[in-house]
Amino acid sequence: MADNITHVSDETFDEQVALSELPVLVDFWAEWCGPCKVIAPVLEEIAGDKAGKLKVVKLNVDENPRTAQRFQVMSIPTLLLFKGGKAQSRIVGARPKGQILAEVEPHLSAR
Amino acid sequence: MGEDVRNVVILGSGPAGLTAAIYTARADLRPLVVEGEPSSTSDQPGGQLMLTTDVENFPGFPEGVLGPQLMTDMRAQAERFGADMRTAKAVSVDLSSTPIGIWFAGEEASGPSVRTRSLIIATGARSLMLGLPNEARLLGYGVSTCATCDGFFFRDRPIAVVGGGDSALEEALFLTKFGRSVTVIHRRKELRASKIMQDRAFRNEKIDFRWDSVVTDVLGGDRLEGIVLEEVNTGETTTLAVEGLFVAIGHVPNTDLFVGQLELDPAGYLVTRDGTKTAVPGVFACGDVQDHTYRQAITAAGSGCMAAIDAERYLADLESHEALAAETAV
Numbered sequence: 040m041a042d043n044i045t046h047v048s049d050e051t052f053d054e055q056v057a058l059s060e061l062p063v064l065v066d067f068w069a070e071w072c073g074p075c076k077v078i079a080p081v082l083e084e085i086a087g088d089k090a091g092k093l094k095v096v097k098l099n100v101d102e103n104p105r106t107a108q109r110f111q112v113m114s115i116p117t118l119l120l121f122k123g124g125k126a127q128s129r130i131v132g133a134r135p136k137g138q139i140l141a142e143v144e145p146h147l148s149a150r
Numbered sequence: 151m152g153e154d155v156r157n158v159v160i161l162g163s164g165p166a167g168l169t170a171a172i173y174t175a176r177a178d179l180r181p182l183v184v185e186g187e188p189s190s191t192s193d194q195p196g197g198q199l200m201l202t203t204d205v206e207n208f209p210g211f212p213e214g215v216l217g218p219q220l221m222t223d224m225r226a227q228a229e230r231f232g233a234d235m236r237t238a239k240a241v242s243v244d245l246s247s248t249p250i251g252i253w254f255a256g257e258e259a260s261g262p263s264v265r266t267r268s269l270i271i272a273t274g275a276r277s278l279m280l281g282l283p284n285e286a287r288l289l290g291y292g293v294s295t296c297a298t299c300d301g302f303f304f305r306d307r308p309i310a311v312v313g314g315g316d317s318a319l320e321e322a323l324f325l326t327k328f329g330r331s332v333t334v335i336h337r338r339k340e341l342r343a344s345k346i347m348q349d350r351a352f353r354n355e356k357i358d359f360r361w362d363s364v365v366t367d368v369l370g371g372d373r374l375e376g377i378v379l380e381e382v383n384t385g386e387t388t389t390l391a392v393e394g395l396f397v398a399i400g401h402v403p404n405t406d407l408f409v410g411q412l413e414l415d416p417a418g419y420l421v422t423r424d425g426t427k428t429a430v431p432g433v434f435a436c437g438d439v440q441d442h443t444y445r446q447a448i449t450a451a452g453s454g455c456m457a458a459i460d461a462e463r464y465l466a467d468l469e470s471h472e473a474l475a476a477e478t479a480v
Contacts, residue, residue: 072299073200073218077188081237101302113303113373114290116190131290132190135239137256 043086049103057124067117074133162272164197166437166454168224173458175231187239193276196221268432275401275438284368292374297321304394313398319347326356426457
């Protein structure tokens with residue numbers, strides 16, 4: 040796993056995501072999910088490209104069902120973008136890099 | 151850009167495309183595999199097997215193998231012999247030009263993204279959805295395109311699976327691990343699925359069947375609450391309370407790119423003759439895009455191998471003609 044992506048859990052979610060100063064893109068995934076594997080390298084690229092502007096984290100729904108339930112995730116991969124502790128945008132299903140960026144970029148500050 | 155002329159480009163990265171990649175790479179042809187773009191439907195890198203769990207009928211795996219694992223391994227095998235992988239979707243091809251031009255999504259405005267002396271088409275087939283407006287609205291909120299991804303979220307909940315083939319029963323059986331009940335909805339009185347799958351499904355206590363029925367609506371506000379069924383003989387409609395809906399009603403070939411350039415059969419599949427040849431010299435087709443009869447991982451892989459050998463021979467002939475022409479010109 041690349042250094043750019045942190046793993047979060049039910050326990051660390053609030054500290055890592057809700058209290059983050061940067062916008063956070065959370066990837067809800069699981070080991071058994073084929074499309075999750077397909078977008079994993081795409082998310083690593085995005086984490087690298089947007090370093091300093093966006094934090095990308097992964098949450099394993101199998102090990103952390105409470106957070107998945109809390110945000111009504113019923114399909115994976117689901118990507119949720121958090122800003123100021125609130126979910127601002129939701130992408131359900133694997134998508135190409137361009138579509139993910141188009142969804143995420145409006146929420147990032149210009150700096 | 152124009153300078154990049156390849157010997158072989160392979161469109162698609164399921165068992166057909168990756169087998170063709172392994173063979174052409176081993177023949178030193180440095181194939182470029184245009185593997186598609188990420189999606190949660192069967193139209194994605196790795197193809198339909200990315201959405202399955204246990205593959206029990208691919209020879210060489212006595213205990214079975216996970217579909218995504220099999221595809222990851224095939225991809226690694228192709229890369230080991232020097233295949234170039236490109237995560238892009240081809241959106242346009244010009245088969246009338248020499249070399250053949252191919253454009254990737256987002257690069258339509260300029261010249262071809264890549265040009266190639268030969269082309270192996272392995273774009274496969276994608277799953278059909280019901281096509282109901284509320285189905286799209288509730289996608290990800292109870293309606294799912296991937297049982298293996300999402301089954302987990304339906305623990306102890308009632309689930310419906312639409313379809314009567316092997317894929318439908320495979321999904322239904324898989325979903326019994328999670329759901330309280332699984333109702334298989336089929337528009338006929340008999341299943342299309344293989345005997346072994348039917349036996350397993352009939353024996354499973356969690357599975358029941360609604361015969362001669364079609365889904366006419368999908369109900370729910372912000373998550374799926376039920377579906378409306380119509381009995382096809384009587385026209386009678388009933389509502390079935392379900393929280394998960396999985397659709398496996400068949401496939402359509404991914405041939406939109408080739409309409410007007412290659413011969414399609416009435417169902418939209420590419421027509422091949424004499425092995426994997428299409429009517430355009432240097433253009434070959436393999437896997438589900440040209441096969442609505444067998445549609446197995448192993449037959450797709452087999453035809454991918456055939457396409458690779460056909461392409462290799464075509465390129466060898468082309469080279470000897472070019473050499474001969476150069477000689478006579480002197």
